Amino acid sequence: MRSAVCCLSAFVALLAPRVALAQDADCRGLVLQAAAGVPADARHVYQFQGPCKLSVGKFGSINYPAQWTRAQAEWNAVTGAFYERVVTEGKFAGTIEMWLKCAKDPVVTSVECVQVDYRNPTGWSGFDGAWKQSRPITRGKTTVFEATILSNKAPPPGQPVGGPGGSPPSPEVPPMEGASMMIPREAEDLMLNAQRSHGQVGRQDMTQFGPGWGGNAQLFWSVNEIGAQLRLAPTVPSAGRYLVFLVFTKAPDFGRFKASFDGKTEITVDGYAATVGHDRAFLGEYDLTTEPHELLITLAGRNSNSKGSYVGLDRIEFKLVH
Numbered sequence: 001m002r003s004a005v006c007c008l009s010a011f012v013a014l015l016a017p018r019v020a021l022a023q024d025a026d027c028r029g030l031v032l033q034a035a036a037g038v039p040a041d042a043r044h045v046y047q048f049q050g051p052c053k054l055s056v057g058k059f060g061s062i063n064y065p066a067q068w069t070r071a072q073a074e075w076n077a078v079t080g081a082f083y084e085r086v087v088t089e090g091k092f093a094g095t096i097e098m099w100l101k102c103a104k105d106p107v108v109t110s111v112e113c114v115q116v117d118y119r120n121p122t123g124w125s126g127f128d129g130a131w132k133q134s135r136p137i138t139r140g141k142t143t144v145f146e147a148t149i150l151s152n153k154a155p156p157p158g159q160p161v162g163g164p165g166g167s168p169p170s171p172e173v174p175p176m177e178g179a180s181m182m183i184p185r186e187a188e189d190l191m192l193n194a195q196r197s198h199g200q201v202g203r204q205d206m207t208q209f210g211p212g213w214g215g216n217a218q219l220f221w222s223v224n225e226i227g228a229q230l231r232l233a234p235t236v237p238s239a240g241r242y243l244v245f246l247v248f249t250k251a252p253d254f255g256r257f258k259a260s261f262d263g264k265t266e267i268t269v270d271g272y273a274a275t276v277g278h279d280r281a282f283l284g285e286y287d288l289t290t291e292p293h294e295l296l297i298t299l300a301g302r303n304s305n306s307k308g309s310y311v312g313l314d315r316i317e318f319k320l321v322h
Contacts, residue, residue, distance in 0.1 A: 025126045026053040030071060030141050038147035044105050046073045048141060052088065054126055065090060073138045075105045076320070081238030082106060082113060083183055084136045086127075094122035095215075097184075098136055099237035106136050108144045116237045119189075121215060183320065185234040187219035187313035193292075195231040199223030204312070206249075209276045214315045218249055221297070221311040228299045233292035234316045244283040245317040246295070251276045255302035255309030259283060262293050271311060272303035278314055285321070 029050035036045040051066035067090035075082045082100040099116035100106070106113055118131045130137045188203040204220040206213040221230055236242060244261050246269075254271030261283040269281050283295075295316055302309040 025124075025129070025137065027069060027071075027137055027141070029053070029066065030069060030138065032142040032146060032150065035142075035147040035150040038105075038108075038151045039144050042077050044075045044077065044107070044147070046107050046138065046142065046147065047071070048073075048138060054092065054124060067092060071138050071141075073107055073136060075102060075107065076238065076240075077105070079238045079240060081116075081240075081320075082136060083237065084138060086137050088122060092122040092124035092127075094120070096120045096122060096127050096137070098131060099183075100134065100136065101238070106139045108140070108142060108147060110140060183236065183318040184214050184315045185318070186214050186217070186315045187232060188215065188217050190232045190234060191219055193233050194219075196221070196223075196229065198225040198228035199230075201230065206314075212278050213249075214247070219313045221313070223299055223311065224255075224309045226299055226301055226309075230297040230311070232295040232297075232313075232316070234295060234318075235290060235292050236288050236318050236320075237290070238320075239287075239289045240320050241285065241287050243285050243319040243321060245319070246281045246283055247278060247314040247317060248281065249276065249278050249312030249314060251310070251312065253306060253308030253310055254312060255306060256300045257311050258296075258298040258300050260296045262286060263296070268300060270303055272306040274305075280317075288318070 027050070029052065030048040031050045032046060033049055034047040037043045048071040050069060052069045053066045067088045069086060069088045071084065071086045073082070073084045080101045080103060082102045084098040086096040088094060088096070097117075097119045099118070100113035101116055102111055102113035104111040113134045113136075115131065115134050120127050120131075127137065130139070191201050191203065194201055200222045202220050202222075204218050205216060206218050207216045246259055248269060248271060250271050250273035252272070252274060254273075256268060256270045256272070258266050258268050259281065260266040264286070265284045267281055267283065297311060297313070299309060299311065
């Protein structure tokens, strides 16, 4: 009797409606455009472009139009650190970032990696399949032979890669810079553990002000007390020596502030501008561990032309140098 019930239950389960499940993105259309450092250098850098096909399955599948995709990846042979930045256009447009630790170069091998960090603001979970399997979206998209040929051709740093019809890449995609790329930490993502002496912090959507803000948003600090302090705790995916930059917003009602990283060199930044825009400040070169670090912002006053003393922080950028 038990076996009959078991079989009947299995038969009913087969007839029951299935929940729609997101499929893994099919990015076999990605084609290698540029490479550097393969096979012998400490850093292997890749740049791809091509279509990614998306579908959601439920008694078959719903196919969405292929999205034009650009992908940049870097693997450090010394530390095993891997960083991937995938920018998509179309229905699920956005920037997907992945940090992993891999014993071998995952772009040209099928090696399994260890998860470090992942961000997917596109609104489509199909891209999450790669992360759940601890592998990059660009895994296996080229061969050592192909990448070596392109590395030997030494493509000029920052060479533009065209989109459909030869159009230039989106300004959100940074050019490949030799064997290193920027690793961003969005300031608005660090608000949960932010410490402040005065004022309020919040996430502000910056879409109306045009492109250039990571995640189309910033950390907005509403403050007017001179000497007020804000502390953020960014991290890097692997230990190493980094150049550190702060990308901040300038506006007609923004103030001056001092910025220091890990209690070292302090710089003064004027956040005033006649129109809303963004700028970048160099905070120094540091040997960093994977432990949280400190970005300290201190309100220093305001430009005589400014209508206020607010502060807007977009992101902290880390560029691994060795």
